[in-house]
Every structure is written in C-alpha cells, then in structure tokens.
Amino acid sequence: MPKIKDLEKIIDDCSSMSFESEISAWSYALIKASDILKAQAATYFSADSQRKFLTFETVIGPKSEELKGISFSYAGAAGWCALNKKAVLIKNTKENPLFTGKVDYASGYSTKSIMVFPCFCGETLSGIAEFINPLGKESFEEEDFSFAFSLIAYISKLVYSSKLELTLKELSARADSAVNNLSGGFIGLDTEENIIFFNPKAQEILSINSEIGKNLSSSRLPEELKSALIKTLKEKIQIKRAEFFLEPSKKRIGYSTINLKTVDGEINGAGVIFQDITSL
Structure with a gap:
C-alpha cells in the first residue's frame, strides 16, 4: 500500500x-x-x-x-x-x-x-x-x-x-491583559497550587517581583494571603472582606478571594484581589 x-x-x-x-x-x-x-x-x-x-x-x-x-x-x-x-x-x-x-x-x-x-x-x-x-x-x-x-x-x-x-x-492574552490592568493586586493559583497570575500591581503593593511559576508553598507571599488562597482553593470558601498589616512596611492590606472557573463553570483555581488601604 x-x-x-x-x-x-x-x-x-x-x-x-x-x-x-x-x-x-x-x-x-x-x-x-x-x-x-x-x-x-x-x-x-x-x-x-x-x-x-x-x-x-x-x-x-x-x-x-x-x-x-x-x-x-x-x-x-x-x-x-x-x-x-x-x-x-x-x-x-x-x-x-x-x-x-x-x-x-x-x-x-x-x-x-x-x-x-x-x-x-x-x-x-x-x-x-x-x-x-x-x-x-x-x-x-x-x-x-x-x-x-x-x-x-x-x-x-x-x-x-x-x-x-x-x-x-x-x-x-485577553485574560492576562485584564488582570494586568486591574487597579488592585491580583494573584491566581491553579489546582496544583502553582501561581499562574501575578499582576504588576501585586508586585508594587507587596514589593516583590513576580512569583509566576512557583508553588504557593515556596513563594514569598505573606502568610495571610497564602492561607486565604488555600482556604478558597481547598474548601471552596470565598473570603468577602478581610485585612492584615504587611510586614515590615506596616501597609494595611484589604483583600477578598474568588474561585477561578472554566467556561463550563468548573472550578480550576483560586485568586486573591487586594489593595493598599493604609490611607483610607
């Protein structure tokens, strides 16, 4: 043949x-x-x-x-x-x-x-x-x-x-653009707890470079944000409004979490949105 x-x-x-x-x-x-x-x-x-x-x-x-x-x-x-x-x-x-x-x-x-x-x-x-x-x-x-x-x-x-x-x-590309242009910080995880989103505003507020590609456990994120992301990812519990003080800068950070979903509505990660509210 x-x-x-x-x-x-x-x-x-x-x-x-x-x-x-x-x-x-x-x-x-x-x-x-x-x-x-x-x-x-x-x-x-x-x-x-x-x-x-x-x-x-x-x-x-x-x-x-x-x-x-x-x-x-x-x-x-x-x-x-x-x-x-x-x-x-x-x-x-x-x-x-x-x-x-x-x-x-x-x-x-x-x-x-x-x-x-x-x-x-x-x-x-x-x-x-x-x-x-x-x-x-x-x-x-x-x-x-x-x-x-x-x-x-x-x-x-x-x-x-x-x-x-x-x-x-x-x-x-559209998602990246939307995330990068947010007025607040945004960090997102996949189901394996790997960081897939880390926008410029997040770097500015936390005073660290992008942690994209790292596992959450080995990242330099504040423990408060790590705990919030894990809670949302593992327990599917969204935090509506919470605060903590960032060390050593003493910035007052306000944050909330969301579940990341596919177009079919299946949960495929977790995200945290946060802002520096020190002056508020």
Whole structure:
C-alpha cells in the first residue's frame, strides 16, 4: 500500500509545521495530494455556506492564475459536495449526473474523472478539495479516494486544533491583559497550587517581583494571603472582606478571594484581589 506510506510521511511533516491560515493548510494538502495522485488538476474552493458560493482559492493546472478568486454558486460535483457535506468519486463523468460542464467551460479542463471532498474546521464547512484526471490511467481508483479522504480528514483535525489553540491563546492574552490592568493586586493559583497570575500591581503593593511559576508553598507571599488562597482553593470558601498589616512596611492590606472557573463553570483555581488601604 504505497499511498499509506505517502500519507504517513505527510502527517509526519505536518506535525512539525504551522500554517498561517486555514487556506494555507488546505493548499498544502492539495499540493501534496495532487502530486502523489498525479492529478492533472486540483482546486481548493473556499465555501460560503450562507450564500452557497464557492471561490477558487488554490488552483493547480491550466489557467490557475485566471481562476483564482472567481466565485460561483453551488453547481456540479463540487456544489453537491458542499451542499451535502459528503465526498464523492466519479470515475466517468459522462455517466454521472452530478457532473456539469460549466466549470470545464470556464477552466478549459476536459474532466473525465474527478474526486471531491468537503473540508471541515470542526463541524463547519471550510471549503471543497477537488482532484481532476489522474495522469497515466483512465480514472481515479478506490485507493486514490481512500488516500485523499484520509488526508483531508487529518488536515480537518489539524485545522480545527490549530484554531482552538489560537482561540485559547487569544482568550489567555485577553485574560492576562485584564488582570494586568486591574487597579488592585491580583494573584491566581491553579489546582496544583502553582501561581499562574501575578499582576504588576501585586508586585508594587507587596514589593516583590513576580512569583509566576512557583508553588504557593515556596513563594514569598505573606502568610495571610497564602492561607486565604488555600482556604478558597481547598474548601471552596470565598473570603468577602478581610485585612492584615504587611510586614515590615506596616501597609494595611484589604483583600477578598474568588474561585477561578472554566467556561463550563468548573472550578480550576483560586485568586486573591487586594489593595493598599493604609490611607483610607
């Protein structure tokens, strides 16, 4: 099964790569697959499911530059694939009603055999990958179809995981920004009692550098804040309002604690918010 080896090689290569966008990932897959399949032509269309439009994004073959960016309403095998979100292998276009010559007319192709695949990001249709006319034989075969299907499925998962990772990074950056811009000090722990938040105001009030990455037990936090964080983390008890005097500065510190939660509401840490209230 030579194409299995090809698939494994592409997957191995992808594991060490990063793509700038969904289209760049699909374009990479299209180029690799068309080379292995020895396809005369191949296209990645982005899909607009709302308006039911396909747009030429990456084109390998005749008139590639002329076709790029052109949009058309769902039609032919690609349109059927987009509408039904199912892959299709057409060995002989003359004997299959799904095929239409409209795109051939625009592209200058003479399509004899075609494979079309839906490309997903999660459950959302990103686009359509299409392979046309294998060189050296009359039609694409089941092995060709299985190879391309597996590759498209893998890239779909890769695109989705990359998008999730980017979303998490953006959310994390927003959270960091919000924490860093608080008017008071904020320190947060994860469930293992490791410090994951330590904003600039906390450093200023406590007169110590950031303790991010340290375990609470080995940190330089005042014992009052350590105890408050542990109580909130272990006993799920939030302290609404408490005070202590910071040694040796004698600053009067007012603080309260909160449980940190995931988007699903599951508790995944504890935080303490505090201010210097000496002058109040």
